[in-house]
Amino acid sequence: MSAPYAGSAPGPDAVGAGSPPDASDAPARALLARLRELRGRVSTLVERRAVGDPTADDPLRGLYLSEEAVRHLLVTWPETAEGHDGSGSGTGAGRAVGEEHAPGPADRLARLAGRAGLTALDVAVVLIALAPDVDRAFEPLYGYLNDDVSRRRATVGLALDLCGVPVQSAAARARLHASAPLAALGLLEVEEPERPFLTRSLRVPDRLVAHLLGDDTPDAALLDLLRPMPDPLPCDTATEQFSHQLAALLESGPATVYLREQREGDGLAAYAAALRAAGLDGLCCAVPGEHVTELLREARLSGRAVVVPALPERPGPLVRALAAAPDVTVLLADPRPYDPRWCPEDPLVLDAPGRRDGGTAAWRAALGADADGFDLAATVTPYRLGGDRLGRAAQAARALAAFDGGPVTAAHVRRAARHQSASGLESHTRRIRPAVDWGDLVLPDGPLGQLRELALRARHRNRVLGDWRLSAGGGRGRGVLGLFAGESGTGKTLSAEVVAADLGLDLYVVQLSSVVDKYVGETEKNLERIFTEADRTDAVLLFDEADAVFGKRSEVKGAHDRYANMESSYLLQRLESFDGIALLTTNLRGNIDGAFTRRLDLVVDFPFPDAGQRLALWRHGLAHVPSADGIDAAALARDFELAGGSIRSAVVTAAYLAAGRGGEVTADDLLEGARREYRKAGRLVPGEGGW
Structure with missing residues (x-):
């Protein structure tokens, strides 16, 4: 059984052999220098164990590992005892492995010990545990010292023996407890809890070994969770001042900060600017879940701050786990207000500055x-x-x-x-990507001017209400609210789409069927979800047929009236704090509660089109339709009093009639389309019976 162990593996000094030293090899060379000292301690312990061993001449001893095989390994081990005379001098009891070693600037183990507050014994145990992962020659020797050739990792008892510490020392054993720094920081794993304590195996995580050798690739468990930190972008004076204040805090030492953001990304942007100003790096991670230990270990190894740009639905366990690392800077951000129940030790809670x-x-x-x-x-x-x-x-x-x-x-x-x-608005709304512009509107100058003013307010609300301090206070938001009132087909929904197109935003039409709920309180919950998401989204929110939600409150004569009034009261309060852009449409302005009207920025009345506007609507509808010569759109505008929506429907009907016969739209097609619109409305058609 000794043969498999007799061959000498390439020594640790083979790293970089045959080529000039490279700066990237410096961490590995520093670690290997420590292992050379450990070899001397292992040699001494093997010599001590061999003296007086009653099984030294037992032929069965070879089933495990013969003394001759061990001696052969020691002889063939390159530079086994550099600076060691075999007598045990320099490695006496009570001195930890590596104490003789003077750490250099590339010694990552020394730097880690300083950051994590590790003792000399902790460092020695880590070195002993990782030795087989760096040099295969340690494996058979550990097997011999463990008296079990199959157990080729260091055990608790072996590590304490190599450190010259009594195995009964309570203080030494406590350094391997689950709550001690080595295990708690994810630097050492004490395996096989079912075995007696002294025979439990010690393992150093692969990520730590790789780091000590100079590899900075993040832990594999975090690869799908890590995100690059954004580059800081220019910001206004107030935001820049906030970033410098936060940078000063981070420079003073590890800290835990919670930024409540108004919009997603504001907190991450503030952290990126502060870290850049402080000369620090951030480890940005999506919700780490069960990988908190790996995340904190990665932060300690790289000397970076942990940045979590969004918290899970139940953030308490995550916040407590991150806050329990006083040696790591932890930066959290979320739209929710901080809840003291999340953690017994509160972080520094601040409001994230938003872009203006x-x-x-x-x-x-x-x-x-x-x-x-x-x-x-x-x-x-x-x-x-x-x-x-x-x-x-x-x-x-x-x-x-x-x-x-x-x-x-x-x-x-x-x-x-x-x-x-x-946006997450799709669950209760229908998204429209505007494909119209101001040229598609046929309106009098008054309503058209009000619509342009509405777009103007949406563009400059932060400057007027924020920078110029014209907000009314009281927690009021910076939203823009408008009401479009007019008969069906007069262009209310089209106007909302034009305003959204002018602002370069999507239009979300609220589906009232998915909002209104027969159960008490559910309607308010659905509306709150919509308003909250609209606050955080660059979009225009449209409540079409708003009477169903924003209707007048009535005298309470029963439970139904009471709960209906509660919905209206909730909406009144919610509109006060709204930060987005919301438009309401109604066919009858008198149906809207007057309290809502007071909170609106603009009320635009859409009149029924006169003959001149109807002519313009007919011509606009026919602009892209192949039409026959001699169509008298003026007669249609004069004889048929139709709103814009009905005129468009009439043109569509005429276009289908023309497409069906493979020709152009004629005056008769348009006349038929106009008549059908009259019949749909239940009106008498000019030229037919009763006219």
């Missing part, structure tokens, strides 16, 4: 020269992207421009920004 005025300077820095071909400020003002999303949007805009084969335009930036502002 669209972050034009940040966009310009992200786009570089690509921002020179269009009005950047007007394009990006509606967007409030935080964290790395702004930089990703800039990259996406360049990719879209390259796909189109031209320079970056405002359309590319808007499209990329909308993709980065992905």
